[in-house]
Amino acid sequence: MKTRLGICRRKRRFASREAADAAALLSPLSLRTYKCALCHHFHLTSRTKGLRRPRPAE
Incomplete structure (x- = not known):
């Protein structure tokens, strides 16, 4: 996925995929x-067409 600079600057940044996945689950x-x-860094997106949501950690 290609993110434009203006979009990247407005989005919240996560240092790890785990932190971003935790925020997505909440x-x-x-x-x-x-x-x-x-x-x-990692960002969140609402574009989920054809993709699975991350599983909660057990």
């Missing part, structure tokens, strides 16, 4: 994580 929305090619 949200009432269906969110998934991805690594940004610009800032090399």
Whole structure:
């Protein structure tokens, strides 16, 4: 997924995929994580077409 610089600056950044997945699971929305090619951190996106939501940690 390609993120534009303006979008990247507005999104919350997570240092690890685990932290981003935890935030996605707490949200009432269906969110998934991805690594940004610009800032090399993880962001959340609502684009989930054809993708699975992360499983909760056991």
